Amino acid sequence: MHTVMPDCDTRPNAGGALIAARTADAVASGAPLGRIGNLEVRLARNEAEIAAAQEVRYRVFYDELGARKDLFQAQDRRDADRFDPLCDHLLVLDTSLPGPEHRRIVGTYRLLRQEIATAAGGFYSEGEFELTKLVARHPGHRFLELGRSCVLKEYRSKRTIEALWQGIWAYINHYNIGVMTGCASFHGIVPAAHAEALTYLAHHCRTDSAWDVRAVAGRYCSMDLMPIEAVNAKAAIAAMPPLVKGYLRVGARIGDGCVIDHEFSTVDVFVVMPVKEIGARYVNYYGGEGQRFAA
Template sequence: MHTVMPECDTRPNASSALLAGRNVDSVIKGAALGRIGNLEVRLARNEAEIAAAQEVRYRVFYDELGARKDLFQAQDRRDADRFDPLCDHLLVLDTTLSGPEHRRIVGTYRLLRQEIAATAGGFYSEGEFELTKLIARHPSQRFLELGRSCVLPEYRSKRTIEALWQGIWAYINHYEIGVMTGCASFHGTVPAAHAEALTYLAHHCRTNSAWDVRAVSGRYCSMDLMPIEAVNTKAAIAAMPPLVKGYLRVGARIGDGCVIDREFSTVDIFVVMPVKEIGARYVNYYGGEAQRFAA
């Protein structure tokens, strides 16, 4: 998780002007990008849906997980920052719920493309990890930052994760994304509380030299916290958050070091997913849906 910028205006209409000025892609803006049973995945269509996604984020990050809120957030009950108007917001909706569509949102992901990030002065995760250096080593690749992922408690299932991945695959197929990156979080601010899982990641899931990325100087915390021979693989994997396990299943690798985010009360690791290195069975599994929805 990333720290919310203190200088950001998070009032209800703070993003309206920027949102109205965006060159929104007409092909996939608001179209279904995936569907599993009663769950539909698509991008937010309007300001009301972005606000509703921010409310879902608030319920998870602040009400449930205890992130520190500022005055605007406490008043509005929304998790919002200056990056929101520049991002695409992937939504999971339960189509069986009644009421307006923006009240059917049960999960969300924030997607920030490299060319859009350039207009904001960089990616959000650059405050924690040296993403700029990684991008500079791969000038031919188009990067996408995944962030602010959350799902309401009653929808935290494999089916919801798969629905989200359907949407992500359709999105990266449409925009010809070469590399997905982003932070994933462990709850709390004590890395040692996750020693077994972090040590396992440090020894078995690290990026190779071509894709290596390190936590920024001054915030770097080691992930290698116990003797590797003492790590129980099953216990380590079981202790990982579902999002981390989901990333690993599709072949993601983890950067060097973790970062303590005291605003969100999390220990953050950095995930790197070059699309061409994602496991073939997942490309086949999600790719068929991506072709159907993103054509």
């Protein structure tokens, strides 16, 4: 997962049956899940909107952040992979913009539910972290993987983030999601460049044993990169990407180890958010809108 505020897998696609089952769902029809001013959040309604979301991702991940592109990506100017047909695509649209709706998309999140991932051969983030083991330890919870989060530069504001969270909250209520997971990214491929922030996460923000997730063998990099007594907490938090800080605010915890993603030029950490552990003030803040739109 590669995220701005901003995710090497070769397993075969799951096929049309899963896609048909997903798109037949009422929520996937694209009714609004939240609104803040001229910003509306909902799921993509058609292939044109998914393609437009992929174009937004390309502008952020490739044009802005310098991810490595192949020939087809460079020609299409879209960030796309085999998981896109399996996912719901959460969109933020600026309804004040002219033109067709798919040209009003200013932000997006990719959502992959456990039942779809299981039938398709796994989650995206399993290429980096041992998510399957975590899921197996919690058979009573339904998992949701969040990924490919990005917002166009001119829309990176509190309002846009709140709109996305309205949509996520409506979605997890509708599908009775128990745990949200996914990767969050630090820019660049040198963990030591983020030593203070990563060390702080390793010592103060780790999951407990029940929710622990480790980076996969062969890709594990330690986050404990400097003496903890040398870490300035305020500086460490300030150095974290906004998305990481946002997840921590709502009660998320971080898994064991980080992974270097050379394709996207990022250092990825794993985020675990049991819904019941989300801070009460955030539940109250987003819950009213989320419950209303999820009904």
